[in-house]
Amino acid sequence: MKTGIIDVGSNSVRLALTADGKTLYKRLATTRLGEGLSLSGKILPAAAERTARAVADFKLEAERDGAERVLCFATAAVRSAVNGAIFTDEVYRLCGLKVDVISGEEEALAGLYGALKGGDGGIIDVGGASTEVTVRTGGEIVFSQSVNIGTVRLLDLAGRDAEKLAAVINEKISEYGKFDASALDMYAIGGTATRLAAVRHGLREYRPEITDGTVVTRREVLDTADRLLSMSVEEIRATTICTKSADVVGGGCLLLGKVMEKFNISKITVSESDNLEGYLMLKGGAL
Numbered sequence: 001m002k003t004g005i006i007d008v009g010s011n012s013v014r015l016a017l018t019a020d021g022k023t024l025y026k027r028l029a030t031t032r033l034g035e036g037l038s039l040s041g042k043i044l045p046a047a048a049e050r051t052a053r054a055v056a057d058f059k060l061e062a063e064r065d066g067a068e069r070v071l072c073f074a075t076a077a078v079r080s081a082v083n084g085a086i087f088t089d090e091v092y093r094l095c096g097l098k099v100d101v102i103s104g105e106e107e108a109l110a111g112l113y114g115a116l117k118g119g120d121g122g123i124i125d126v127g128g129a130s131t132e133v134t135v136r137t138g139g140e141i142v143f144s145q146s147v148n149i150g151t152v153r154l155l156d157l158a159g160r161d162a163e164k165l166a167a168v169i170n171e172k173i174s175e176y177g178k179f180d181a182s183a184l185d186m187y188a189i190g191g192t193a194t195r196l197a198a199v200r201h202g203l204r205e206y207r208p209e210i211t212d213g214t215v216v217t218r219r220e221v222l223d224t225a226d227r228l229l230s231m232s233v234e235e236i237r238a239t240t241i242c243t244k245s246a247d248v249v250g251g252g253c254l255l256l257g258k259v260m261e262k263f264n265i266s267k268i269t270v271s272e273s274d275n276l277e278g279y280l281m282l283k284g285g286a287l
Contacts, residue, residue, distance in 0.1 A: 001019065001068050001069070002017060002018070002019040002024075002062075002065070002066045002067045002068055003017070003018050003019070003067060003068070003069050003070070003071065003280060004016070004017050004018075004058070004059065004061075004062025004063070004065075004067035004069070004070035004071070005018065005070075005071050005072075005073075005276050005277075005279055005280055006055055006058050006059065006062075006070065006071070006072040006073070006097075007073060007074075007075070007275060007276050007279070008033065008051065008055060008072065008073065008074035008075065008077075008078060008091075008099065009033070009034075009074075009075055009076075009077070009127055009128050009129075009191075010032075010033055010034030010037070010075070010076055010077035010127055010128025010129035010130075010150060010151075010152045010153075011030060011031075011032060011033075011034065011127070011128035011150075011151060011152050011191060011245070011248065012028050012029060012030045012031060012128070012191060013028070013029045013031055013033075013051055013054040013055055013058065014026060014027065014028050014029075014276060015027040015028075015058040015061065015062060016276040016277065017062055017065055017067060018277070018280065019066075023273070023276075023277060024065075026208070026272075026276065027058060027061065028191075029054040029057075029058070030244040030245065031047065031050045031051040031054050032047055032051075032128075032152065033047050033048070033051040033077045033078070033087070033128075034047075034076070034077035034128045034129045034150075034152040034153065035047045035152065035156075036156060037077055037080070037081060037129060037152070037153070037156070038129075038152075038153045038156040038157055039156055041080075041081065041082050042081055042082055042083050043077065043078070043081045043083055043084065043086070043087050048086065048087045048090055049090070051087070052087065052090040052091045052094050053094065055072060055091050055094070055095065055097065055099075056091070056094040056095035056097075059072075059095045059097055060095070070097065071100070071279065071280070071283070072091070072097045072098070072099050072100065073099065073100040073101070073102050073110075073279055074087075074088070074099050074100070074101045074102070075102060075107050075127060075129070075130065076104070076107070076127060076128070076129035076130035076146070076148065076150065077128065077129045077152075078099070078101050079101050079102070079103065079104075080129065080130075080148065084101065087099075088101065102279075103146075104130060104132065104145075104146025105144060105146065106282065107125070107127075107130070107132055107146060107275060108123075108125070108132035108133070108134040108144045108145070108146055109134065109141075109144070109278070109282055110275035110278035110279045110281075110282045111123045111125040111132055111134065111189050111190075111274055111275040111278055112134045112136060112141075112144075112278065113277070113278035113281040113282055114189065114271070114273045114274045114275050114276065114277040114278030114279075114281070115187040115189050115271040115273055115274060115278070116136065116187065117273075118139075119136075120136050120137050120138065120139070120184075120185075121135070121136065121184055121185035121186060121187060122134060122135035122136070122143070122181055122184050122185070122186045122187070123186070123187045123188070123189055123271075124186065124187070124188045124189075124193075124256060124259050124260070124265075124268065125188075125189050125190045125274070125275065126150060126151065126188070126190050126191075126192040126193065126252050126255055126256050126259070127150040127151070127190055127191075128150045128151050128152035128153070128191075128248075129148065129149075129150045129152060129153050130146050130147060130148050130149065130150050131146070131147055131149055131150055131173075131255060131259060132144070132145070132146045132147075133145055133176060133179075133181075133259065133263065135179070135181060135184060137184070143179050143181075145175070145176055145177075147172055147173060147175045147176060148172070149168070149169065149172035149173070149255065150252075150255070151191075151192060151245075151248035151249070151251055151252040151255070152248060154168060154169070154248070154251040154252075154255065155247060155248050155251060158251070160229055160233075160247065160250060160251065162225075162226070162229045162230075162250075162254070165229070165251050165254055165255075166254065166258070169254060169255050169258045170258065173255075173258060173259055173262050176259075176262060176263075179263055180263065180264050181263040181264060181265050182263075182264040182265065182266065184265075185269070186260075186263075186265050186267075186268050186269070187268060187269050187270070187271045188216075188256060188268040188269070188270050188271070189270075189271050189273075189274035189275065190274060190275075191245065191252070192249065192252030192253060192255070192256055193256065193268070193270045193271075194206075194208070194211050194270060194272065195240075195241065195242050195245060195249050195252070196216060196221065196224060196249075196252075196253055196256070196270065197210075197211035197214035197216065197270040198210075198211055198240070198241040198242075199224060199228075199240050199241065199242070199249075200214060200216060200220070200224070201214070203241050204240075204241055205241065206241065208272040211270055211272060212270065212271065212272035212273075213269060213270065213271075214269070214270040215267055215268070215269050215270075216267065216268055216270065217266060217267045218257055218260040218261065218265060218266055218267065218268075221253055221256050221257040221260060221268070222253075222254070222257035224253050225250055225251075225253035225254035225256075225257055228240075228242075228249055228250035228253060229250035229251070229254065231250075233246045233247050234246075236249065236250075256268075
């Protein structure tokens with residue numbers, strides 16, 4: 001059975017079409033649902049409208065390609081906004097989809113399932129409004145926490161100023177407490193991770209078969225953040241794959257590097273299998 005899975009994030013909406021244990025394709029639309037959320041606590045009407053329309057378009061695309069069911073879930077932007085229900089109601093009005101607003105814990109587990117399948121290790125998922133770190137050893141979850149900081153929130157709070165970004169990041173990630181992940185196989189999922197891998201390989205178009213499995217050291221992550229934050233948004237758009245994310249990718253890389261420092265992680269492996277696949281597993285389905 002073909003299944004469409006739609007992930008409504010704070011920066012983008014993504015679609016995966018799966019069948020027979022495989023992901024057939026993924027699509028992405030950058031809609032910035034979380035724009036201004038950190039300042040007002042509300043989803044802006046324009047952001048809600050363009051994001052809801054992207055969800056409706058993806059549902060139609062999945063059904064045209066043979067999806068017998070389409071699932072939709074939303075993460076930090078919708079669950080933290082005081083008017084999140086207005087957005088979910090708009091999605092239902094446009095296309096009849098009920099949006100499952102998942103908790104930070106469910107979001108972390110979905111990412112873990114997607115990246116690790118049944119194995120041990122951990123994931124870092126830098127999103128637009130939150131960042132999840134989850135670790136499993138011996139088949140048991142030993143650490144899982146979601147902190148309300150991500151690329152779009154960082155842009156709202158600190159712009160692209162490296163010093164301000166570092167101050168905001170350091171304050172927020174202190175909420176994780178202490179956990180040493182130095183001996184674990186750690187994976188990074190989400191847009192920041194895949195863009196980091198694409199920049200590392202010098203890609204100008206999205207090539208998941210190349211970015212998947214890329215190993216990046218903490219030093220490389222932080223150096224990439226420094227380089228991107230020293231460039232203008234126009235320079236980033238002109239020289240990297242990061243056209244629609246040029247204003248947030250530097251802050252995202254800095255956040256990823258700082259989280260790696262916090263957990264004493266020397267390197268991460270980028271995984272293209274993420275919470276889209278993991279959500280289906282979390283809900284008791286098979287890919």
